[in-house]
Amino acid sequence: MKLKNIDISYPFLILAPLSNFSDNGMRILSKKYGADITYTGMISIYNIIKNNRIDFKILNEERPIAIQIFGKDEELFEKATLILNNFADIIDINFSCPSNKILNSESGGFLLKDVETIKRIIDRVIKVSNVPVSVKIRSGFKKGDNSFEKIGEICEEFGVSYLTIHPRSVTDKFYGDVDINLTKNLKSRTKIPIIHSGEVKNHLDAKRVFKETNCDGIMIGRKAIGNPWIFSEIKNYLLTGKLPLKVSLDKKIETVKEHFNILVNLYGEQYAIKQMKIHIPHYLKGYPGINKLNKLLNGVKSIKELLNLLTNFRFL
Ligand SMILES: Cc1cc2nc3c(=O)[nH]c(=O)nc-3n(C[C@H](O)[C@H](O)[C@H](O)COP(=O)(O)O)c2cc1C
Structure with missing residues (x-):
C-alpha cells in the first residue's frame, strides 16, 4: 500500500x-x-x-x-x-x-x-x-x-x-x-x-x-x-527471526551524546539540556549509577557538565 x-x-x-x-x-x-x-x-x-x-x-x-x-x-x-x-x-x-x-x-x-x-x-x-x-x-x-x-x-x-x-x-x-x-x-x-x-x-x-x-x-x-x-x-x-542483542552501555552513552548534539546544534545549550534531563534517565535506567545520575542531572547547567557526567557515569 x-x-x-x-x-x-x-x-x-x-x-x-x-x-x-x-x-x-x-x-x-x-x-x-x-x-x-x-x-x-x-x-x-x-x-x-x-x-x-x-x-x-x-x-x-x-x-x-x-x-x-x-x-x-x-x-x-x-x-x-x-x-x-x-x-x-x-x-x-x-x-x-x-x-x-x-x-x-x-x-x-x-x-x-x-x-x-x-x-x-x-x-x-x-x-x-x-x-x-x-x-x-x-x-x-x-x-x-x-x-x-x-x-x-x-x-x-x-x-x-x-x-x-x-x-x-x-x-x-x-x-x-x-x-x-x-x-x-x-x-x-x-x-x-x-x-x-x-x-x-x-x-x-x-x-x-x-x-x-x-x-x-x-x-x-x-x-x-x-x-x-x-x-x-x-x-x-x-x-x-533474529533475536535482539543487548545494547551495550558504551553504545547507549554514544547515542545519548548523538541525541544531545542534534538538539544543541538546532536550538542551543539550554533547550538541549532541558530535553536531555527527561531523556537520559530512560536511556540509562537499570544501571547501578542511575539514582545518583538522576540527582546530579538536576544540577547540570552546561554542555561540559553534562558530558562530564556521562563520561563518569560508569564510576558513579
Ligand atoms: C508522555 C506521553 C505523551 C504522549 N503524547 C501524546 C500526544 O501528544 N498525542 C497522542 O496522540 N498521544 C500521545 N500519547 C499516547 C501515545 O502516543 C500512545 O498512544 C500511548 O502511549 C500508548 O502506546 P504505548 O503503550 O506504546 O506507549 C502520549 C503518551 C505518553 C506516555
Whole structure:
C-alpha cells in the first residue's frame, strides 16, 4: 500500500506522538534505527495559527514526519492545515488525548463524544490539505462506547489515509489492558490502513499484535523513549527471526551524546539540556549509577557538565 511517497509495508513501524519527549533527536534516532514514520507531540491549532508557522525545525533525517494537531473548531483546523501544508509530510488529527486540560478545552479525546464534529473537522482538513491526513483515536469516550466503529466509516468515506487506534477508552487513561480485539475489529470492518498503538513493548508483542489483529502497522510509544533500537529489534525479528542483542552501555552513552548534539546544534545549550534531563534517565535506567545520575542531572547547567557526567557515569 502506498501513501504518497510512503510505503506501508510489513512490518510498518511508527514512532508514536509523545508530547514533551518527541524532539528532533528522538525522531532522528528512531528513524535511524528503523521507524518508518515519526511524529511530533500534539500541537494546538491555535498556536499554529497565532504564529503562522510551527515553532520547531524539521530535518530531512526525521522525515516522513506526521505533525499532530488538536483543537475544537473546524474552521480553525482548516486554517492550521493551510499553514502545515508547508511543513508536514502527514497531518494527523488527535481525537485521543485523555488529559484533563485537553478534555476541559473540549478537544482531543473529548470529541469522541461528538462524532458529528469529528466528521466536520476531518472534512475541512482533508479538503485543504495537500499531504496525507491521518487520525488517531481511542476506542470511545467511555468503555463500551465504541465510537471507533463509526469513526472508521467516516475516515474511509472522507479519504483519511490511515487510522490509528489506541484501544482503551478516554476514561481508561493509561490504566488496564489494551483490548487488541478492538484493533482487530476496526481492521476487519475498515478498508483504509489501521495502525495499532498501545503496550507494544518488544519484538514478541509486535509479532502477536500483527498476527492477532491483522493491523497494517504498529506505533511504539513509551518503549521507544531512551530506546530507539526497539524499531530495528522488532524489524529484524519479524523479517529474519533474529533475536535482539543487548545494547551495550558504551553504545547507549554514544547515542545519548548523538541525541544531545542534534538538539544543541538546532536550538542551543539550554533547550538541549532541558530535553536531555527527561531523556537520559530512560536511556540509562537499570544501571547501578542511575539514582545518583538522576540527582546530579538536576544540577547540570552546561554542555561540559553534562558530558562530564556521562563520561563518569560508569564510576558513579
Ligand atoms: C508522555 C506521553 C505523551 C504522549 N503524547 C501524546 C500526544 O501528544 N498525542 C497522542 O496522540 N498521544 C500521545 N500519547 C499516547 C501515545 O502516543 C500512545 O498512544 C500511548 O502511549 C500508548 O502506546 P504505548 O503503550 O506504546 O506507549 C502520549 C503518551 C505518553 C506516555
